[in-house]
Amino acid sequence: MSLLIVVVLNVGSPCSVTFVSVPCSHFTNFGPQIFGTSELRNQINQLSRHHYAKTCPNVENIVREAVKKKFHQTFVTVPATIRLFFHDCFVQGCDASVLVSSTGNNKAEKDHPDNLSLAGDGFDTVIKAKAAVDAVPLCRNKVSCADILAMATRDVIALAGGPFYQVELGRFDGLRSKASDVNGRLPQPEFNLNQLNSLFAANGLTQTEMIALSGAHTVGFSHCNKFSKRVYNFKNKSRVDPTLNEKYASELRSMCPRNVDPRIAIDMDPATPRSFDHVYFKNLQQGKGLFSSDQVLFSDPRSKPTVNAFASSSKIFHANFAAAMTKLGRVGIKNAQNGNIRTDCSVI
Numbered sequence: 161m162s163l164l165i166v167v168v169l170n171v172g173s174p175c176s177v178t179f180v181s182v183p184c185s186h187f188t189n190f191g192p193q194i195f196g197t198s199e200l201r202n203q204i205n206q207l208s209r210h211h212y213a214k215t216c217p218n219v220e221n222i223v224r225e226a227v228k229k230k231f232h233q234t235f236v237t238v239p240a241t242i243r244l245f246f247h248d249c250f251v252q253g254c255d256a257s258v259l260v261s262s263t264g265n266n267k268a269e270k271d272h273p274d275n276l277s278l279a280g281d282g283f284d285t286v287i288k289a290k291a292a293v294d295a296v297p298l299c300r301n302k303v304s305c306a307d308i309l310a311m312a313t314r315d316v317i318a319l320a321g322g323p324f325y326q327v328e329l330g331r332f333d334g335l336r337s338k339a340s341d342v343n344g345r346l347p348q349p350e351f352n353l354n355q356l357n358s359l360f361a362a363n364g365l366t367q368t369e370m371i372a373l374s375g376a377h378t379v380g381f382s383h384c385n386k387f388s389k390r391v392y393n394f395k396n397k398s399r400v401d402p403t404l405n406e407k408y409a410s411e412l413r414s415m416c417p418r419n420v421d422p423r424i425a426i427d428m429d430p431a432t433p434r435s436f437d438h439v440y441f442k443n444l445q446q447g448k449g450l451f452s453s454d455q456v457l458f459s460d461p462r463s464k465p466t467v468n469a470f471a472s473s474s475k476i477f478h479a480n481f482a483a484a485m486t487k488l489g490r491v492g493i494k495n496a497q498n499g500n501i502r503t504d505c506s507v508i
Contacts, residue, residue: 179232206495207328214284220311224293227315230285234436238316239380240282245313247275251345255334256305261506272342285312290505305505306331310489320379322436325482328489332499335508349386349451353460363491369484371457371466375477376441378440380428384416387450403455405447
């Protein structure tokens, strides 16, 4: 028996849908749904693809051109911007609070240990896009930093060969950014499936959506210390994680020797690291997931069928990823009552 999961690729009318067949026994719908309360429903109603039609009608093209320039400077723009968006949305919602700089009186989110590895190119992408928007008199101080980050994320994904999806707009910027808010809100490299599901469910995201979003690691990179225990001291027993492909483990030890410079980072997709494709899931089938939290998606029988479905078709993965990104972009959004539009994304 199978369950048909309906995935909406484009929000609005008309919309396109993709169906992914996954055995019922392997699919669980975790956590609250985004339409579960009137408050969440009102938040969604606040968003619109045409929010800036009158105040800054060309905003998406302006942001896209700025992002293209940054992309052509360095490919790091892609994973850095995607990760920045994810870290923003999972802590107090998609409100650009991760962009805020610390002050003498406040340690902001970006200075929490879990955020110190956020690449500067992600922040620079938003800064450049914001400057380009504000250079247009009609648009100046009309577009939120949260919306600019959401648009920039969509654009880097498309530039790397991923899906181009419509971005809902109308978020306000948050009025709070505290490092303490980050505690326990971001996934860790050693998480098991239960921990991943619990964390994503807290943000209204299902297991299937979690797996789809994990596919962004196809263009990701990681510092060696985030996974070194898997190749040198798995479970404190001086051995390699048995779920790792042996040849891949050897390559990881070569690229990340003991006591390696902590600034050294490697690609999370050893096959096609510069392409936003479904090869990440093929890698998992071969035991080449860099983090334990990657490989568990294939090794756990509850999530394995979805990994296999995404590995079988880039179209299926891209459709599910686009839908999951749209849903992620609705998490904890702010309105005129509890947010504003910053003139400087780094200052509340």
